[in-house]
Amino acid sequence: MAFLIVGISHRSAPMSVLEKAALSESQVRELSRAIAEGGYVNGVAVLATCNRLEIIADVSTFHGGLADLGGALVDAIRTEWTTLSEHLYVHYEERAVEHLLTVACGLDSMAVGEAQILGQLRATLSLGQAEGNLSSELGRILQQALRVGKRAHSETGLDRVAQSLLSGALDSAPGWLGDLGAVNALVVGAGAMSSLVVANLSRLGVGRIAIANRSLDGAQRLAATVAGRAVELDRDTLVAEVADADLIVSCTGARGTIIGADSVAAARELRTTRDLRTTRSVQRGDAHARRRQFFVDLALPRDIAPEVGDIDDVRLVGLEELSRIFAAGPHHDAADVTNAIAAVRAIIASETAKLISKRRANSVAPTVIALRGRAKAVRDKEFARLAARLGPDVDARVLDEVRKSMHRLADKLMHTPTVRVKELAAEPGGGSYADALRALFDLSIDATGPLDVLPLPGTVFDSEQLQHLPGNISIQEKS
Structure with missing residues (x-):
């Protein structure tokens, strides 16, 4: 197995490019199937989130595997390779393992330390198993990544300092809306992210929470967790609910805009009409804040049209602005955050070393099997020759007893070199010991590793290198 990751995320691409790479569940399945059919792919899993698309693969060769992955990716998101390669990252072998563990721990997320990625990674593993696209080795490495991610959250202070997308977005909400305990909130969508949003709004003491969803059952289940109100989402109810809400958070899996500027304009007109008939502004004592609305768009592609942010007394925060907030946020300099992240990085380094060491040790298994097979063949041949010479009178x-003695002798002679070669192979560069054994004993085994010329383990390619990869890369011809 050669472990290869090809991906695009908020760290490597602008939102305009990420929107093209935002695939629906059916598109993720199609992409997985297309990659699995590649001639150099032994197993594949696709991790797709609101700000990340990564192909995690077990390939037989680096160059061939990259061609299979890249070609399928170009077809899936309909973007030329020369354009796409400017924003892609490629991790191979040890660096790929380290990257996967970093992602699982939430250190590569827009909101550092968020735990939602574990659920997304678990869903990726489940989908790969259901589709039959995982090799046994790839399945194991994904399970190990989940284990390490859980360990990072349980053994460090990561949960205490983790910043969710919502909390980052709401940093400026009180200054725009006033006391959050007095506002009405509307959450559009009832999926996993919406559940996190609702829990956070409740924790922040938001006055009333309504959940609007195309499936009323889903909205009702989520609303019941916070004694909120459930609404079946359609054009009319959306306008009415937006008119009634001060804080609107949208995070659906829709492929198009859910809240347009026209809907918000209609809602605000309805809001104004309602305000003329109520004393609410007097009761709240802040008419200006009452007229304001704060929109948060956590979806990719966008749920809320960018033009909504141009409407008077409306503030819109989307993923692109959130990425800047988290990049510049003061929480990155806090001592407890720094210590927690350092502890998580130590766990990642330790676990990466263990996993790579184990893989290196396992890689010599064919050599050990071949060596023991050679010893058995020699032993059996010599015993047969001895038995023939002694004749039937023995x-x-x-x-x-002679046969057993020869068996024990061969086993004892093979024990030390086979144990030591496994130990030595676990170290960096340890593969040379297996090579020496194969040469010394003239062992012939099936190729188990990449067949073409490989980059050094851990190689990370930049965009220029990706556009000029040598060898048998033919991705542009597949687009």
Whole structure:
């Protein structure tokens, strides 16, 4: 197995490019199937989130595997390779393992330390298993990544300092809306992210929470967790609910805009009409804040049209602005955050070393099997020759004892070199010991590793290198 990751995320691409790479569940399945059909792919899993699309693969060769992955990716998101390669990252072998563990721990997320990625990674593993696209080795490495991610959250202070997308977005909400305990909130969508949003709004003491969803059952289940109100989402109810809400958070899996500027304009007109008939502004004592609305768009592609942010007394925060907030946020300099992240990085480094060491040790298994097979063949041949020379007059029990002695002798002679070669192979560059054994004993085994010329383990390619990869890369021809 050669472990290869090809991906695009908020760290490597602008939102305009990420929107093209935002695939629906059916598109993720199609992409997985297309990659699995590649001639150099032994197993594949696709991790797709609101700000990340990564192909995690077990490939037989680096160059061939990259061609298979890249070609399928170009077809899936309909973007030329020369354009796409400017924003892609490629991790191979040890660096790929380290990157996967970093992602699982939430250190590569827009909101550092968020735990939602574990659920997304678990869903990726489940989908790969259901589709039959995982090799046994790839399945194991994904399970190990989940284990390490859980360990990072349980053994460090990561949960205490983790910043969710919502909390980052709401940093400026009180200054725009006033006391959050007095506002009405509307959450559009009832999926996993919406559940996190609702939990956070409740924790922040938001006055009333309504959940609007195309499936009323889903909205009702989520609303019940916070004694909120459930609404079946359609054009009319959306306008009415937006008119009634001060804080609107949208995070659906829709492929198009859910909240347009026209809907918001209609809602605000309805809001104004309602305000003329109520004393609410007097009761709240802040008419200006009452007229304001704060929109948060956590979806990719966008749920809320960018033009909504141009409407008077409306503030819109989307993923692109959130990425800047988290990049510049003061929480990155806090001592407890720094210590927690350092502890998580130590866990990642330790676990990466263990996993790579184990893989290196396992890689010599064919050599060990071949060596023991050679010893057995020699032993059996010599025993057969001895038995033939001694003839039928030799007592069968004596002959059996001789056979057992030869068996024990061969085993003892093979024990030390086979154990030591596994130990030595676990170290960097340890593969040379297996090579030496194969040469010394003239062992012939099936190729188990990449067949073409490989980059050094851990190689990370930049955009220029990706556009000029040598060898048998033919991705542009596949687009």
